[in-house]
Amino acid sequence: MQRRRVLQYGTAGVGALGLMVFVGWWRVDGPGTPQPTGQRPLPLSAMDFRLTDHEGREVGPETLIGSPAMVFFGFTYCPDVCPTTLADISGWLQAMGEDDGELNVIFITVDPERDTVEAMAEYVGFFHPAIRGWTGPEEQIARAAEGFRATFEQVTTEGGDYTVNHTASVFLFDATGRFVSTVDYHEPRETAVPKIRRAME
Amino acid sequence: MKKWIYANALATLLTVAGLSVPVMAGSEDVVLEDAWSRASIGVNRPGAAYMTVRNTGDEAVTLTGLATPLAMMPEIHETTTNAEGVSSMAPAGEITIAPRESVALEPGGLHAMLMRLQEPMREGESFPLTLMFSDGGELTVEVPILGIAARGPED
Numbered sequence: 001m002q003r004r005r006v007l008q009y010g011t012a013g014v015g016a017l018g019l020m021v022f023v024g025w026w027r028v029d030g031p032g033t034p035q036p037t038g039q040r041p042l043p044l045s046a047m048d049f050r051l052t053d054h055e056g057r058e059v060g061p062e063t064l065i066g067s068p069a070m071v072f073f074g075f076t077y078c079p080d081v082c083p084t085t086l087a088d089i090s091g092w093l094q095a096m097g098e099d100d101g102e103l104n105v106i107f108i109t110v111d112p113e114r115d116t117v118e119a120m121a122e123y124v125g126f127f128h129p130a131i132r133g134w135t136g137p138e139e140q141i142a143r144a145a146e147g148f149r150a151t152f153e154q155v156t157t158e159g160g161d162y163t164v165n166h167t168a169s170v171f172l173f174d175a176t177g178r179f180v181s182t183v184d185y186h187e188p189r190e191t192a193v194p195k196i197r198r199a200m201e
Numbered sequence: 202m203k204k205w206i207y208a209n210a211l212a213t214l215l216t217v218a219g220l221s222v223p224v225m226a227g228s229e230d231v232v233l234e235d236a237w238s239r240a241s242i243g244v245n246r247p248g249a250a251y252m253t254v255r256n257t258g259d260e261a262v263t264l265t266g267l268a269t270p271l272a273m274m275p276e277i278h279e280t281t282t283n284a285e286g287v288s289s290m291a292p293a294g295e296i297t298i299a300p301r302e303s304v305a306l307e308p309g310g311l312h313a314m315l316m317r318l319q320e321p322m323r324e325g326e327s328f329p330l331t332l333m334f335s336d337g338g339e340l341t342v343e344v345p346i347l348g349i350a351a352r353g354p355e356d
Contacts, residue, residue, distance in 0.1 A: 076242075076246065077245070077246045077247065078290075079246065079247045079248055079249040079312070079314060079315075080249050080278075080280045080290065080308060080309065080312050080314075081280055081282075081288045081290075081308075081309060083239055083249075083349060083350070084308040084309055084352070086350065087349075087350040087351065087352045088352065090350050091352060122242060123242065126242075126348070126349040126350055127349070127350050128350075151285075151287055155289070158274075158292075159274065159316070159317075161316070163289075163290055165287055165288065165289035165290075166287065166288060167285070167286050167287050167288075168282055168286055168287070168288040169286040182286070184286065185282050185286065185288060185309065186308065186309045
């Protein structure tokens with residue numbers, strides 16, 4: 001009788017342990033894994049989206065393969081982060097001198113409603129000439145953001161206007177389209193330029 | 202009766218003194234440095250202005266609002282970037298600056314957001330921006346407008 005009870009408890013214990021291990025696996029490695037934030041972007045060759053550049057040309061991820069690329073998201077109605085990022089990038093490109101000719105530098109808008117091809121052309125014209133602006137239908141921009149593991153969300157502001165929260169990192173890819181690293185928002189030139197050079201090797 | 206009048210007069214005097222003395226305490230010790238802004242494209246997009254607000258006094262001061270003829274809705278906003286690299290922007294509310302401390306309005310952090318521009322911000326020009334404090338004090342600074350790609354006051 002005593003022995004039987006021990007056996008029962010033992011079985012229950014093993015069962016509970018097994019369940020815990022299973023739940024742990026499910027949540028960490030199994031199908032229940034939460035989508036990790038800050039995931040690495042896909043290789044450009046695995047992305048699929050169709051956009052238009054600021055000169056009206058049809059572009060997609062394949063446009064960027066063959067040269068190293070620097071890609072970031074933003075919008076032209078953004079008063080603080082976006083001009084700062086574009087100005088920082090212009091500064092990095094200047095610091096790199098002649099190397100910049102072989103680099104694709106792409107600014108993808110997260111606000112296609114206001115950022116038409118014309119608006120993008122006017123805006124990028126104020127920054128380094130290597131910077132190209134891409135826009136397109138919202139659903140294609142969403143596909144692009146998904147590939148880069150970037151997020152964006154429209155937020156209404158007072159007065160009925162809106163702003164767009166978005167990933168502000170700059171993504172670096174090598175010439176084969178493989179993701180190399182990110183340059184964080186407002187990273188100093190001393191660390192940003194070596195990162196860009198590494199992507200270009 | 203006489204006593205009562207004296208007391209009343211004293212109370213009035215104290216009230217007046219109480220109102221007038223602290224009114225300008227604090228904000229007259231504020232110094233605004235290195236103000237700058239970026240040129241705008243037209244008037245549809247909001248502008249941003251930056252500066253350092255230094256409290257040289259011995260009392261905390263609270264920045265409550267902005268005014269400028271350039272924009273209908275100037276407001277202090279704050280950009281924050283979270284661990285996932287997502288940037289967002291929201292009104293910062295009132296900003297208290299401790300004695301002998303300063304607050305930097307700079308790219309990627311606090312900034313004077315200039316909504317509903319009345320005219321384009323043209324490179325090479327400047328505009329007055331008034332900072333209003335909780336003690337009723339106001340300070341106006343002339344903000345130079347630099348190029349769209351400017352990175353700081355020295356650009």
